[in-house]
Amino acid sequence: MTSQTTTQADRYAQSTAAFAKARALMPGGVSSPVRAYKAVGREPVTVRCGKGAIVTDIDGQEYIDYVLSYGPLILGHAEESVLAAISKAAGRGASFGMPTEAETQLAQVVVDAVPSVEVVRFVNSGTEAVMSAIRLARGATGKPKIVKCTGCYHGHSDGLLVQAGSGATTLGVPSSPGVPEAITSNTLLIPYNDLDAVRSVFKEHANQIACLVVEPIAGNMGCIPPAPGYLQGLRDLCDEFDVLLMFDEVMTGFRVAYGGAQALYGITPDLTCLGKVIGGGLPCAAYGGREDLMRQVSPDGPIYQAGTLSGNPLAMAAGLATLESLQEDGVYEQLEASSATLEAGLRDAASTAGVPIYLTRVGSMLGLFFSDSPITNYEQALACNTDRFAAFFNSMLDNGIILAPAQYEAWFVSTAHDETAIKKTLDAAALGFAAAIV
Numbered sequence: 001m002t003s004q005t006t007t008q009a010d011r012y013a014q015s016t017a018a019f020a021k022a023r024a025l026m027p028g029g030v031s032s033p034v035r036a037y038k039a040v041g042r043e044p045v046t047v048r049c050g051k052g053a054i055v056t057d058i059d060g061q062e063y064i065d066y067v068l069s070y071g072p073l074i075l076g077h078a079e080e081s082v083l084a085a086i087s088k089a090a091g092r093g094a095s096f097g098m099p100t101e102a103e104t105q106l107a108q109v110v111v112d113a114v115p116s117v118e119v120v121r122f123v124n125s126g127t128e129a130v131m132s133a134i135r136l137a138r139g140a141t142g143k144p145k146i147v148k149c150t151g152c153y154h155g156h157s158d159g160l161l162v163q164a165g166s167g168a169t170t171l172g173v174p175s176s177p178g179v180p181e182a183i184t185s186n187t188l189l190i191p192y193n194d195l196d197a198v199r200s201v202f203k204e205h206a207n208q209i210a211c212l213v214v215e216p217i218a219g220n221m222g223c224i225p226p227a228p229g230y231l232q233g234l235r236d237l238c239d240e241f242d243v244l245l246m247f248d249e250v251m252t253g254f255r256v257a258y259g260g261a262q263a264l265y266g267i268t269p270d271l272t273c274l275g276k277v278i279g280g281g282l283p284c285a286a287y288g289g290r291e292d293l294m295r296q297v298s299p300d301g302p303i304y305q306a307g308t309l310s311g312n313p314l315a316m317a318a319g320l321a322t323l324e325s326l327q328e329d330g331v332y333e334q335l336e337a338s339s340a341t342l343e344a345g346l347r348d349a350a351s352t353a354g355v356p357i358y359l360t361r362v363g364s365m366l367g368l369f370f371s372d373s374p375i376t377n378y379e380q381a382l383a384c385n386t387d388r389f390a391a392f393f394n395s396m397l398d399n400g401i402i403l404a405p406a407q408y409e410a411w412f413v414s415t416a417h418d419e420t421a422i423k424k425t426l427d428a429a430a431l432g433f434a435a436a437i438v
């Protein structure tokens, strides 16, 4: 039972014990680094279960969740139709390594939804989707180099794990030991939202660049929307210099609009990567695009890519159920309305507390930066006050709101975040901003 005298340590006792065991057996005690809470100076809570907008930790405390598994759970946790679809599929067998009708059904839904996708290949993670799409871009063009923006995340494959060097274009320097420079030297870096940088890198490396890969709304340096005209400018420059345009919509696909950012902004890339929402919380991702490109993928063409568990029946079922729910009338309008309420409330709370913030939002994706100036690229994002974020984060967690434990992660809202959940979040945020200022 909770009482006034309950100490912080008591409240998180089970999580603390569980995490000690986890740390003995796994690097950082986690299966993915950000989950270890290093950026906010505490230990993570260990989750027992989730339902709707709420997750419950193993100490029995409940939190309104804006992590949502880092984006996939647009309908919230353990949503009924998704649960039913997974159970039904599980009863028929977990995996076959043979074609199932569910793959074709989900492929049809994706092709109907995403403007650029004429043919699609399913894989298991966003990392795999981008890695494979890059191979396709290189194989199809016969050109070795790729261009990416600093601060955009495209998974942890060797050639994409490069962020260093802001401002001027630099040859890629690996962000991790174990990534050979021979690989990253083919990755050219430019700042996000800067078309002049695109033109100059395209000119400098004429006829050597296979593709430009970009998050059409950057979501891995906080949420940074494209400047007006930026995506159209990318499309035009790619056409002018004969470079393929690849949108990494692993985060934005089915999130910011049913057809993703490309539908929202009306810009059609040559290749698109999808993940997160497309699998409804199960491991599923995809890459797709123009038919003449996609037909070069094995076995229609020579560019090899494969996967034992790709197109997994459980993942297909969860994805289909999720995307079907998203087709219902008013879903994106509801997400827009609750996210707008959240945005407005956060602005009010920060201003009442006297904390300068720069808040961004596209649909149900938000970015909260502790900064008094606008954030349009990675260099600016890195200059934010992360101590304030940590204080805000810790206060929110202690008051029952769970956020991703870094300023550079987006917030996600689900259809399960109702008025009560948003109101509770804003009450906690008033305390959180007050905590951030001291």
Ligand SMILES: *Cc1c(COP(=O)(O)O)cnc(C)c1O
Pocket: 124, 125, 126, 127, 128, 130, 153, 154, 155, 156, 215, 219, 220, 248, 249, 250, 251, 275, 276, 285
């Ligand atoms: C999450 C993410 C990825 C990586 O997906 P994983 O499933 O974690 O491998 C790639 N690109 C973007 C834009 C993402 O948000």
